[in-house]
Amino acid sequence: MKTAACLDNLPPYLFAEIDRKRDEKRAQGIDVISLGIGDPDTPTPRHIVDAMAEAIRKPINHRYPDYAGSPAYRRACAEWMRRRFGVDDLDPDTEVLALIGSKEGIAHLHLAFSNPGDWSLVPGIGYPVYSGGAVLTNSNSWYMPMHEEDGFLARFWECPPEILAKSKMMFLCYPSNPTAATAPEEYLDRAIAFAKEHDLLLVYDNAYSEIGFDGYQAPSILERPGAKEVCIELFSLSKGYNMTGWRIGFAAGNPQAVKALGTIKNNLDSGQFTAIQEAAIAAMLGPQDCVQQMCDIYRRRRDLIVDALNAIGMQVEAPKATIYVWAKVPDGYTSAQFTEKVLEEANVIVAAGTAYGPYGEGFIRISLTTPDDRILEAVQRIKATL
Ligand code: MLT
Secondary structure, three states, X not given: OOOOHHHHHOOOOHHHHHHHHHHHHHHOOOOOEEOOOOOOXXXXXHHHHHHHHHHHOOHHHHOOOOOOOOHHHHHHHHHHHHHHHOOOOOOOOOOEEEEOOHHHHHHHHHHHHOOOOOEEEEEOOOOOHHHXXXXXXXXXXXXXXXXXXXXXXXXXXXXXXXXXXXXXXXXXEOOOOOOOOOOOHHHHHHHHHHHHHOOOEEEEEOOOOOOEOOOOOOOOHHHOOOHHHOEEEEEEOOOOOOOHHHOOEEEEEOHHHHHHHHHHHHHHOOOOOHHHHHHHHHHHHOOOHHHHHHHHHHHHXXXXXXXXXXXXXXXXXXXXXXXXXXXXXXXXXOHHHHHHHHHHHHOEEOEEHHHHOHHHOOEEEEEOOOOHHHHHHHHHHHHHHO
16 A cells, blocks of 8 residues: 555654553553643633533534534634734634644645745744645745744744745744744734735634733734734634633635635635534623633643743743743753653643744743643753753
């Protein structure tokens, strides 16, 4: 049997690898603390689960869903965008598309836009699916440089002209997974202008929009003037509403891009279970205090871990957003060496910065989706290895 060549070019999927290592250790009876994947440990809020319980009993929901998402779901997404960001000009029929989690939207945009040999600009430190989607379509990724000294803002303007000429898409993600960096409005405006100048689709991954601290509230790129001419923005209910397992999100923005992605999806999936869409409507249009409560939990954990890591001599800055802390590895280690050491000697899983791209060397990502006492224990175990 011969599989497609692109499969040979795909690196092992980061979180599947992490799960494998965790399960191997646990099978040996070892108590592993995973600060790897960002998967909220507290349950989906009660009113959302109740909405699902009601929706699942409706026979009409047992039939095929609408491909693009139910009209009610798409209207709710547009209304959420209005309430949350003041973006009030989204047409739910042509500018909103339901996604089975934003991950599939990212990967499928490559099918919608990339021909073999084309290029995409992807963050030099970013979610692996941006470049993984390119591999699956036999297209290429140009890693935009990202450096600590400029706040990990991807330097799209450094893309060589010969690559830019063959590029169709540019992916950005702020608040950033994994660096937790946020982007100022001027940067977003510059990215929009750049996408217009070079005829790129700007794919703005806003999966972490709801997790902000100390008064920080992430913007939507669609708030910025002219954004809809070149941008598609991807939202997820996973992190903001603790719904990772439900697989629900949406794309919004440029109607041509929304239509192209919808056409790919019409041929690949049959939409998300309508009952899940009804629960997501309850999440977006119901009480929002659950979002603040989750941010409070992550802020407390952020402070715990930042203080504890600084106390053991690792340099860490407190992030303004996301469920991650991006920490420098101690001198003398590469990201991979330190990650391995912590796994082997402390039985703690963290993600190596280099797993997110070439500019991640020297860093690790720590997820805040583990209870406080386990986070503190993990730091103590790490300390013991140093
Ligand atoms: C992460 O840990 O980066 C995310 O939880 C993975 C995902 O959203 O698929």
